[in-house]
Amino acid sequence: MLKITLEQWRMFRAVVEFGGFNQASAQIHKSQSSIHNAVGKIEAALEVKLFRINGRKTILTEAGELMLRRANFLLDEAAKVEAIGHTLAQGVETHLRIAVDEVFPQALLYKVLDSISAQFPLLRIELMESVLSGASELLDSMRVDIAISPLTNNDGFNEELCEIEFAAVASPTHALHVLGRDLTLEDLKAERQIVVRDSAISKKSDSGWLGANQRWTVSHMRTSIDMIRSGFGFAWLPVSAIATDLETGILVPLRLNQNARRSAKLYLLFKDGDRLGPAARAFLGELRYQCMQFFD
Incomplete structure (x- = not known):
């Protein structure tokens, strides 16, 4: 039988999070006596001192810092268990939130989304387009369920999804093309x-x-x-996003003597597979299949 309840751990964490017993009382709507009593029971059960008072500041002891790390893990896991239970109770989810880096091929993404919408007609899909670390940040803050990102996360699920090819390009009339020779990085420094x-x-x-x-x-x-189409500068752009422009000559690859083409990996990220509902799982399966077809 456990001597300490989750609610007592929650009140202990609130004291740390909000900087004191008075502040915690105001934020979690519990009386100060209830919070003091909860912390006192933890200290009595474990025979350790969790806090020391320094003037008006409530400061964690060394033992308190250790117990906070374990309490955070315990409370986070408890929250995950509840979330999984809600997912199971609801059956098919009604809302799917996805963050996708803008370099991911749009035509491929639209095909996947259309397939999932056909399978789950009542599903509301929220798509958040991001750049660089934006997708992983949205996942970290739990604002999306799934992310496609060029960066991996320290925790959760990470799977290499695809590799995106980039080409250095400019409009045909750009000054870099007018030079009519192989270009160096020094040539690029002089342009926008x-x-x-x-x-x-x-x-x-x-x-x-x-x-x-x-x-x-x-x-x-x-x-x-x-x-770049209008001639205002140059950049390395995803080849999949400018394929038509390259074919028609609206954009022309730069004649670089090195690094004219580059590549970057994209990763499929989510926090906890057990929390994903049937629609999210179907999205993952369709995404993997379409990526295999597109990048093969």
Whole structure:
């Protein structure tokens, strides 16, 4: 028989999270006496001191820091068990949230989404388009159920999904093409590079060559493509996104003596497979199948 309840652990964590017993009382709507009593029972059961008072500050002891790490794990796992139970009770989910990096081929994505909607007509799909670490951040914050990202996560499920090829391109009339010779990175430094910014809010990252003396930074890849079509700069773009432009000559590959073509891997991410419902599982299966067909 356990001596300490989940609710007592929750109140202990609240004291740490909100900076004291008074603050915790206001945030979780429990009386101060209830919170003091819960922490006191934990300390008595374990025969350890969890907090020390320094002036007006409530500070964790060394033992308290250790117990907080274990309590966090226990409470997070309990929340997962409840979420799985809700998923089982509901049967087929009604809402599926997906974050997809903008370099993932759109035609392939639309095909997968259309197939899943045909299988689950009442399913509402929320698609969040992201750049670089944006997709993994959305998954970390539980704002999406599944992510397709160029970055892996430290926890949860990570699976290599595909490899995206990039080509350095500019419009046919761009100054780099006018040179009429193989180009070096020094040539690129003198021209404007169009860069798509990381859509993450907290932890942003840079990717690709950023050596140009002048850069325009935009929020979406489609904006970057439009600017390059109009001759405002150059960039490395996903070949799948500009295939028609390359075929028709609207965009022309740069004659670089190295790194004219690059590639980047995309990963399939989710936190806990047991929490995914039938529609989410069907999406994963269809996505894997279509990627095999597209990239084979």
